[in-house]
Amino acid sequence: WDLEGVPYNGVPLRLVGTKLYGCHQGKDKSVRAKEKYRAGKEKQMLEDHAFLKGNRQVQTTKKMNCPVEFTVKHIVRFPGFKIADKTKKRQASAALKEALSVDPLKVEAVVEYHASFPCMSEHQYHPTVGEMSSDDVVIRAARPEDCKEILRMIKELAVYEEMAEKATLTEDALREDAFGDQPYYRALVAEVPSDGRDETRLIG
Numbered sequence: 001w002d003l004e005g006v007p008y009n010g011v012p013l014r015l016v017g018t019k020l021y022g023c024h025q026g027k028d029k030s031v032r033a034k035e036k037y038r039a040g041k042e043k044q045m046l047e048d049h050a051f052l053k054g055n056r057q058v059q060t061t062k063k064m065n066c067p068v069e070f071t072v073k074h075i076v077r078f079p080g081f082k083i084a085d086k087t088k089k090r091q092a093s094a095a096l097k098e099a100l101s102v103d104p105l106k107v108e109a110v111v112e113y114h115a116s117f118p119c120m121s122e123h124q125y126h127p128t129v130g131e132m133s134s135d136d137v138v139i140r141a142a143r144p145e146d147c148k149e150i151l152r153m154i155k156e157l158a159v160y161e162e163m164a165e166k167a168t169l170t171e172d173a174l175r176e177d178a179f180g181d182q183p184y185y186r187a188l189v190a191e192v193p194s195d196g197r198d199e200t201r202l203i204g
Helices: 031-047 086-102 144-160 171-179
Strands: 013-022 069-077 110-115 138-141 188-193 200-202
Touching (some): 144 188, 144 200
């Protein structure tokens, strides 16, 4: 019912999992792979006299060790067991447990992701150019025409997490799963003005 960082709305929930993310200018997660690659190149240079030696980089990573981190919580809510009175939590929990044990497929479930982002002032060792006021950001329900941009952001996140090969979703599948006859998920998007200010773009 109660989970830090998740607003209480009277609907019971279950925590599926959490994921810790860091600033894109945080610690370099590929240090060992880069060191192995450089060692292989140096070995090739010593063994192959025809090998063209490249310039050696003084700075071996673009990362700046920014300490900012935030956690995304993956939860499932069960709106069919919503209560208006907090004193009814125990009864509702028992009813939900019974319903899930009988036939979980018949229990309405809504998947949600919740994240609390740090302040821009908490970032360190790198500039935060392009900061925008929270007044510029509009949070709204996703629309069918947003699926192309949602897919782009999913694939960008997969690349960042070094899981690009697992991002096999298609725009049509996203649209059908959210706006078809039997929707499997609902989504909110964050929208900001584009450079021209007359149009908007999605950032989350």
